Amino acid sequence: MRTVRKKVTIYTGLIVLSMFFMVPFLWMLSSSLKLDKDVLTVPICWIPEIPQWQNYVHIWKRIPLLQYTVNTAKITICTTIIQLFTSSFAAYAFAKLEFKYRDRLFLAYIGTIAVPWQVYMVPQFIMLRSLNLNDTHLAIILLHAFTAFGVFLMRQFYMSIPDELCEAARIDGMSEYKIYAKIMLPLSKPALSTLAIFTFVNTWNDFLGPYIYLTTKMKKTIQIGLRVFMDDYTQEYGMIMAASVLSLIPVMIIFLSLQKYFVEGIASTGVKG
Amino acid sequence: MLSRKRKKSLVAYSFIAPNFIGFSIFTLGPVIYAFILAFHSWNGNNPIEFVGLENFVIMGSDSRFWAALKNTIVYTVSVVPVTMMLALGLALLLNAKVMGKEIFRTIVFFPYVASLVACAAVWNIIFSPGAGLVNIILNALGVENLPRWAADKQWAMFTVVAFSIWKDVGYYMIIYLAGLQGISGELYEAASLDGAGGIQKFRYITWPQLRPTTFFIVIMLTINGFKIYDRVMLITEGGPGTETLVLVYHIYDKAFKSSQFGYASAMAIVLFALVLIVTLVQFKGEKKYANS
Numbered sequence: 001m002r003t004v005r006k007k008v009t010i011y012t013g014l015i016v017l018s019m020f021f022m023v024p025f026l027w028m029l030s031s032s033l034k035l036d037k038d039v040l041t042v043p044i045c046w047i048p049e050i051p052q053w054q055n056y057v058h059i060w061k062r063i064p065l066l067q068y069t070v071n072t073a074k075i076t077i078c079t080t081i082i083q084l085f086t087s088s089f090a091a092y093a094f095a096k097l098e099f100k101y102r103d104r105l106f107l108a109y110i111g112t113i114a115v116p117w118q119v120y121m122v123p124q125f126i127m128l129r130s131l132n133l134n135d136t137h138l139a140i141i142l143l144h145a146f147t148a149f150g151v152f153l154m155r156q157f158y159m160s161i162p163d164e165l166c167e168a169a170r171i172d173g174m175s176e177y178k179i180y181a182k183i184m185l186p187l188s189k190p191a192l193s194t195l196a197i198f199t200f201v202n203t204w205n206d207f208l209g210p211y212i213y214l215t216t217k218m219k220k221t222i223q224i225g226l227r228v229f230m231d232d233y234t235q236e237y238g239m240i241m242a243a244s245v246l247s248l249i250p251v252m253i254i255f256l257s258l259q260k261y262f263v264e265g266i267a268s269t270g271v272k273g
Numbered sequence: 274m275l276s277r278k279r280k281k282s283l284v285a286y287s288f289i290a291p292n293f294i295g296f297s298i299f300t301l302g303p304v305i306y307a308f309i310l311a312f313h314s315w316n317g318n319n320p321i322e323f324v325g326l327e328n329f330v331i332m333g334s335d336s337r338f339w340a341a342l343k344n345t346i347v348y349t350v351s352v353v354p355v356t357m358m359l360a361l362g363l364a365l366l367l368n369a370k371v372m373g374k375e376i377f378r379t380i381v382f383f384p385y386v387a388s389l390v391a392c393a394a395v396w397n398i399i400f401s402p403g404a405g406l407v408n409i410i411l412n413a414l415g416v417e418n419l420p421r422w423a424a425d426k427q428w429a430m431f432t433v434v435a436f437s438i439w440k441d442v443g444y445y446m447i448i449y450l451a452g453l454q455g456i457s458g459e460l461y462e463a464a465s466l467d468g469a470g471g472i473q474k475f476r477y478i479t480w481p482q483l484r485p486t487t488f489f490i491v492i493m494l495t496i497n498g499f500k501i502y503d504r505v506m507l508i509t510e511g512g513p514g515t516e517t518l519v520l521v522y523h524i525y526d527k528a529f530k531s532s533q534f535g536y537a538s539a540m541a542i543v544l545f546a547l548v549l550i551v552t553l554v555q556f557k558g559e560k561k562y563a564n565s
Contacts, residue, residue, distance in 0.1 A: 007371075014366055018380040021439065025383070027406060028395040040404040042412075086292035093288035100282060105289070108301065114552045115304050116500045118521045119545045122528040122537050123306035124299065126317070146295035176284050205388045207503045212529065223390045227507070230394055237398060244391035255386050259379060262386070266444060267451035 025248075032056070032241035039237035055242040062239060065246065067218055068225040073250075075137050075210075075221065076203045079144045083199045084192055087150030092180045094151065095158035096166050106155075109148040125212055139213045140221075144203050150195055156268075157191035158184060194265035197258050201251055222247045307545075310538035317532050328539035338540065340515040341523040344430065348519060349498030351434045357490055359442050364449035365479075378450075382443035389440075393507035396436050397423065423509045429516045433508050437501070445490050452486030453479070485562040492555045499547050520544055 026046070031039045033051040059065055093099070094106050124143070125134070133139040161184065169179045185192075210221045220228070226243050233240070255262065311328060315321040332338050363381055367374050384392060399406045402421035411419055420428040460478050469477065502521035505511060511518040520540065528537035 010366060010369055010371055014371065014377050017363065017366075018377050021381050021384060021443070023406070024392065024395045024399060024439075025387075027399060028391070031395075031398065039398065040401060042404050042409055044406065044409060082295075086295065090289045090292035093285045097285040097288065098281065099285035102285075105293075109296070112296075112300055112304060114548065115545060116496070116548055118500050118502060118524065119541045119548075120300070120303035120307045122524070122534060122541060123310055124303035125528075126534060127298075127303055127306065142295065142299050146292055146299055148296065148300065151292060151296075176288070180288070201386050205386075207389050207507075223388060226388075226390045226394070230390075240394055241398075244388070244394050247388050247391050251386055251388065252383075255383070256379070259382075262382075263378075263447055266447045 028241050028244055031237055032245050034238050036236055036238050039241075052238055055238045056246070059239050059243050059246070062233075063225055063229050063243070064218060065222070065225065065243065068220055068222045071137065071219060072204060072221040072223075075140050076200055078137075078141045079203045080196055080199045082141065082145035083147065083150050084196055086146060087195065088154045088185065088188065088192065089180070090151050091154030091158055092176075092184055094155045095161075096163065096179075096184075097176065109151055113148045113152065121208070121212065128213070134213055135215045135219065136213075137219065140203075140206075140209050143209050143213075144199070144206070150199070153195055153265075154188065154191055157188050161187055190261065190264070193258065193261045194268075197254060197261050198265060200254060204251055307538050307541055310535050311542045312535075312539075314535045317534060321535075324535065328536050331536060332539065332543070337515060337518060337523055341518045341520045342543075344516070344518055345499060345501065345520040347430060348434060348437075348501055348517075349495055351430070352437050352498050353491060353494040355434075356438050356442050356445060356494055357487065359438065360445035360449050360490065361483075361487075363442065363446045364453055365475075367446070368450060368453045378443075378447075381446055384440045385444045387440075389503060390507060392440060393436070393504065396432075396439075397508060400432055424513055426513055426516050429509045429513060433501075433505055433517055436508060437504060440504075441494075441497075445494070448490055449483070449486060452483050456482045485559075488558050488562070489555075492551055492558075495551050496548050499544060499551075 030046050030048065032055055033053065034045075034048045035052055038045070038048065094102065128134060128139045128142070133142070165183060166179055169183055174182070205223065206221075207223045207227070210224045211227075214220050214224060226240075226247055229243060230240050312323060312325060313321050314324045314327070367378055367381075371377070400408075400422040402408065402419070402424060405422075407422070408419045422428050422432045456479065460482070461474060464474050464478055500521060501519050502525065505517050505519050505522055509517040511522050521544065524537045524540045524544070527533045527540065
């Protein structure tokens, strides 16, 4: 009897709490299928009588959503590739090679993890502007592609791979580049996946970077485009919500299919700090 | 002929170079530049001029700066304990043997990965003063004088804080879940043999064992609290008045709206100092936990 009551308490708690997290998304979905005038009405109608599917059609014409998506995809994919390649490359040297100033250099990397981006966003903008990179996608890519966090994450993973493996390959006459490409890289798939997902989601969702740098309408990303649309047409709730739903889909697909790597990534970097 | 050692070093540098060059130009350089700019006056056009500590003196009489500093601290102090406790509570619930816990975990975690702009958009509609969902519910419960939330002097900060908690709690819950899984089952078995109940087990085993995790979470939450900006921008735009003006908001305005790059950088250094203090506390704490 006691265990039954306990179970009921746990499930009730979980369901109530998960409603708290889910309701905003359900509301978003429901409103995206309504006429603007029906979004804010009493009593609440969760399932619209006549779903306004055309919201999802019209939005593509109201704002250049396709262009925004292409821009965001381009920035996100380039950033992720550069990040994975350069981080894993540098991390290999920090973990498995010996050279002068190795530890000091690594300390400089770690040190900057503690400096929030907000502290240097202004000088960074000034520098990129002086390189004539403001209002370019390249600026956003460069902004995100060389993080100390990526090097740190990959290094931690490589440290867990026994040195003997590299030593044996060296005795066989393999060059360091070959050891990296043929041995380390295939072994580090879990860490690479974690880094890829985090970079993808962060870049896709980034608001402040594109907001500071991109001024031309056709160069904007989904997040900025969405924000501009919301500012210009505050009352068009139906379409704002439809655009919001669409902007969530790519991240949702990645998240649901690769959730395992998210959870493992947070658990391993989180607990260790 | 290059010596073997020399050659080894060169190979190593070639591995680091692609990342290090990018990192130096786009991260390390700007960090150093921020410290230099903080002691200069510059509007982007005029010649850059050394002014010593003047920027920091100006800060002392800038009422918006003090309001921003106060609001940043109020925000952080509100977000940290609630997020921590809620994350712990959820982790404890999901650590129990429940069916479908993966689904619950996904639901709680999803806001964290969902687009900030989209989430803020729906938050604004749910908290809209007219017939937003929250006010409809409050009205049905018989509450009079319904708050105007983001537009309400008394409730604007609350609206942002609630949003942050909702968005981030899933992330910290996952860290807590990892911490809970690290606690040895034997401890609980021994406690059961001694006749300890659920609350006692929590008090004498779970809570003390989770202390390093809790410490880490509090530090992370505090640092993220100091950095708050985009959420405020998307929900209240710093208003009404200066009710939700936060430090980074003020830095952003000074730099990109009034081109006071030196002054903005000086305030950025203050932000850095705040974060640094917390980071130093973290180092001390980690040493303590590593020794015990």
